[in-house]
Amino acid sequence: MLLKNKVAIVTGGAKGMGRGIALKFAEEGCDVVVNALHLDGAEKVAEEIKALGRKSMAIKADISKSAEVNDMAAQTIKKFGKIDILVNNAGGVSGVKGGDSSTATEADWDKVLSVNLKGAFLCCMAVIPGMKKQKYGKIINLSSMGAVNPAVSVLHYHAAKAGVLGLTTNLAFELAPFNIYVNAIVPGPIETPFWDSLQPPGPQRDAFFKALAQKEVPLGRMGKPEDIAGPALFLASGMSDYITGQVIYVAGGQPLLSHAATFLSAPRE
Numbered sequence: 725m726l727l728k729n730k731v732a733i734v735t736g737g738a739k740g741m742g743r744g745i746a747l748k749f750a751e752e753g754c755d756v757v758v759n760a761l762h763l764d765g766a767e768k769v770a771e772e773i774k775a776l777g778r779k780s781m782a783i784k785a786d787i788s789k790s791a792e793v794n795d796m797a798a799q800t801i802k803k804f805g806k807i808d809i810l811v812n813n814a815g816g817v818s819g820v821k822g823g824d825s826s827t828a829t830e831a832d833w834d835k836v837l838s839v840n841l842k843g844a845f846l847c848c849m850a851v852i853p854g855m856k857k858q859k860y861g862k863i864i865n866l867s868s869m870g871a872v873n874p875a876v877s878v879l880h881y882h883a884a885k886a887g888v889l890g891l892t893t894n895l896a897f898e899l900a901p902f903n904i905y906v907n908a909i910v911p912g913p914i915e916t917p918f919w920d921s922l923q924p925p926g927p928q929r930d931a932f933f934k935a936l937a938q939k940e941v942p943l944g945r946m947g948k949p950e951d952i953a954g955p956a957l958f959l960a961s962g963m964s965d966y967i968t969g970q971v972i973y974v975a976g977g978q979p980l981l982s983h984a985a986t987f988l989s990a991p992r993e
């Protein structure tokens with residue numbers, strides 16, 4: 725077991741990649757706090773974790789609010805005594821339409837940045853003091869391909885996810901002397917509820933995913949939460965104990981492509 729006796733917080737753990745990561749960690753012996761915006765989904769995942777023989781707790785907290793984040797960290801310490809691993813997974817563009825330079829609004833910018841960048845910052849700030857004291861910690865941040873090689877313009881989201889990479893490298897540099905590792909995963913297109921507001925589930929979405937995978941992903945398929953859970957486990961475990969400040973692209977080979985003319989963006993004249 726790669727995470728025996730470890731304690732993790734996975735933000736946005738009720739569904740999608742967060743759920744996949746939480747379950748993978750539990751299979752490897754980790755007790756997991758499942759954070760979500762709504763308790764019911766998080767509790768379901770916590771029950772799945774308990775069924776695997778691990779301890780778990782569901783915590784409702786909006787990661788963009790420092791009081792809720794600090795309370796989540798305090799509750800975790802109270803119940804489990806420590807926090808070894810933080811996965812900053814919660815994020816997305818839910819409730820925000822468009823986002824290129826002609827449609828992005830200040831309100832949307834504030835909303836998207838507060839969840840996707842400030843949220844990760846606040847969660848890091850809440851766990852770092854304890855990690856420093858115990859001289860051990862693994863922090864894994866979820867970015868996005870759009871931060872480095874966008875196929876469509878979503879200004880605020882991609883800027884936030886690029887900020888996540890800056891947060892990762894700076895913290896990795898600062899915290900290395902404390903044996904705290906900070907790395908990032910850059911996912912490609914992964915089939916999760918993330919897409920619900922962009923492409924509602926149904927045959928049309930299936931066709932969209934198929935076309936997207938064929939045209940934009942060298943491996944020719946959409947990713948699944950398990951595709952992210954494996955690399956997250958690697959970064960959370962002792963298998964990566966000489967790796968910090970790094971970015972792993974888990975994107976079916978997408979970084980190999982140029983987006984000059986793609987499926988999602990209009991071909992250049």
Ligand SMILES: NC(=O)c1ccc[n+]([C@@H]2O[C@H](COP(=O)([O-])OP(=O)(O)OC[C@H]3O[C@@H](n4cnc5c(N)ncnc54)[C@H](O)[C@@H]3O)[C@@H](O)[C@H]2O)c1
Nearest residue numbers: 736740741761786787813814815816868913914916917918
């Ligand atoms: N699915 C993709 O194709 C894709 C690609 C690149 C990056 N990402 C990123 O990967 C991460 C996981 O995405 P996913 O596809 O599993 O998304 P998802 O929508 O399935 O799950 C995200 C979870 O985060 C939670 N969340 C959102 N805002 C929150 C907040 N303020 N506080 C607490 N929880 C909050 C949501 O409720 C949800 O449970 C996200 O950061 C997303 O931006 C996703």
